[in-house]
Amino acid sequence: MDALDVSRWQFGITTVYHFIFVPLTIGLAPLIAVMQTVWVVTDNPAWYRMTRFFGKIFLINFAIGVATGIVQEFQFGMNWSEYSRFVGDIFGAPLALEGLVAFFLESSFIGLWIFGWTRLPKLVHLASIWLVAIGVNLSAYFIITANSFMQHPVGSRFNPQTSRAELDSIWALLSNNTGIAAFWHAVAASFLTAATFVAAVCAWWMVRSKGSPDGAALYRPGTILGCWVALVACVALLFTGDTQGKLMFHQQPMKMAAAESLCHTETDPKFSILTVGTHNNCDSITRVIEVPYVLPYLAKGTFSGVTLDGAKDLQAQAVKKFGPNNYIPNLFVTYWSFRAMIGLLVIPGLFALAALWLTRRGRVPDQRWFSWFAVLTIPTPFLASISGWVFTEMGRQPWVVVPNPDGDQLVRLTVREGVSLHGAPVVWVSLLSFTLLYGVLAVIWFYLIRRYVVAGPQEHDSEPVPPTPPTDDEVAPLSFAY
């Protein structure tokens, strides 16, 4: 493997790890804010206990989300220096804004939330978790804006004097239709992840706490909250996914051709349910199961009269326009990650429907199969999110800035042109260090989350601690300390 491959593996591994934890953070912060709001409004202690229970789990997850995120800020410079030079005039801005607008907000107010239960007035404390929720979602917006520039460069033109792409409209950059669709899609995925987690954990506890009043008072409302949010998220994912898909068919036809294993240009091609191949290239695949009408609809919104370019034809066009190279992404990975992303959506959707049905009209289910269903559902949105990112990033290869069919064709860059000029050994050191450290931390994260889920809401979280009275007593115990 040369330095380019090792760098790509490193970026892929560090980003996928980061995106295991981040969706849970982005989705769970608003859910906890809702739980705490319900408590503040209704004074129902069950919602306080739910807030504290999921809050602890949130903080375990938040920490590793931040920890795996700091690498990302520097990795572009470290491993993709030539990419950074080429797009920095444009790409650096959303990253800087992410820090200035989002990270400061979430990191400052999470400290206030953790330590301020008795130090802040109730509504101010409530506002701090809402600000954390806003901060993490703003962060998603800025980073998706940056990534969407890679997928569909807008608001920029190539400057031959400086040999780089330069920004000519910040508004075009921030309102990139690719970015808007991708942002809502990522947020919906995050909400699905967190809501499924909440619903499934509460469902598991409903079964486990058979006979206890907590089943009806705490876990059932938690399950119902999670399920409704999950279902709305599922619908949002389908709509935003459809929008994104239609954009991608136009903006990145090669990516979608690979996703569909469409090797040759066809009018009204069939949608592939199953394609297999002996080798990972266009000459050795067989489309085993396919259905008509679906693919034209996905691409253009009509059921017929749609011509889609195949991978081999797009390859020929690209060679003519951009020179010799392999412009076809990894077919196997693109095809299967796309399908995994969509297919996995079925599981949390079904779980939410089942859970809502089983909890209808005040019921508190106690079936063991439901408890198992819950546990097995939890990882599915995580896997779907990972599949989605693998799809969209592997599908754009070999481009790191994909040429915009409607834009300045000189704003384009391949991964090979973007990588830093290191030898492979140095990058191997970092790849192995990050993978090892992240692996260890992920195991500890899983252990902690599982430990806290299984332990359930704790005794010391049953009653809200009264606010610290303003006394001269300096040595009053803190409501929380690390």
Added chain:
Amino acid sequence: MGLQQFWFIIVTVLFLGFLVLEGFDFGVGMLMEWLARTGSGDVEQRRRAVLNTIGPVWDGNEVWLITAGGAMFAAFPHWYATVFSTLYLPLLVILLVMIARIVAIEWRGKIDDPKWRSWCDVGIAAGSWLPAILWGVAFAVLVRGLPVGPDKNVVGLSFTDVINPYTLLGGLATCALFAFHGAVFVALKTGGSVRGDAVRAAGILSLPATVLVAGFGVWTQLAYGTGWTWAVLAVAVMAQLAAVALARGGAHEGWAFLCTTVVVASVVILLFGSLYPNLVPSTLDPAYNLTIYNGSSSPYTLKVMTWAALIFTPIVLIYQGWTYWVFRKRVFAESIPPSIGLPMRREP
């Protein structure tokens, strides 16, 4: 003043904020073990008292680094690319230990077990000592220069480009300074016996801090400084001497902390002031210097980012400052509540 000069100043300010704030975070992490074991009282409660002086604020403090990196990228992409690709291995070490520190702080209290806590303490210590040294080394490397070639990339980086007497002194200086700064901070933010021990620690640390900072400051000024940076060096030295006097006095921790803050800030301004208008001086040929003129983004990008900075920086300063005000009370070892961590293994 042009946009390129303005953004050089903004990046300086962001790194200044990072080193002032995380400077005492690193100091607290470095001193945790020592302050826990000296003096009287329960060791674990003392340890936690020290750690919790930065409890509500350390995460927000770290964002200054992230934003400084982002601002470098946005305003001076060539600087970002050259520095981070060249100082790859030192930065890798910094990142690895800072990651360890983040999870160690947050996860430490989650399990009530002495071995678990020990491991977390190792993470906190590594993530405090190593960055305190390596950031000093990194900035010294920058001021000294690197073998930048004509295409803005470094050619033939050697070990002595990164590790040499000047950069080593820089690392030792920041290490000692952050420890001193941290000790003064703990003295300001704690009460009872921990406060007294922190004052004593600050007294002990004041000597190496003064010697190393003065040495590094004078070397920087003589080798790389310009006219106006003499004034900055003077401010640094005076503030350091004032900090020493106040810290040893034992009653004016607030003023002592203000002084150590000024020292850290002055050292940063001395370094960046010596660097200006270069971003990375070339040790091969001054014609290859990466400067604010040939390393920056386009005027349009700088203008857009300027608006963003002018709007959002005051907002950040206000709410981050407010956080410090909310948690202004001193932390006593006695006010540390018992651990609410779960036992390592579930009860059967």
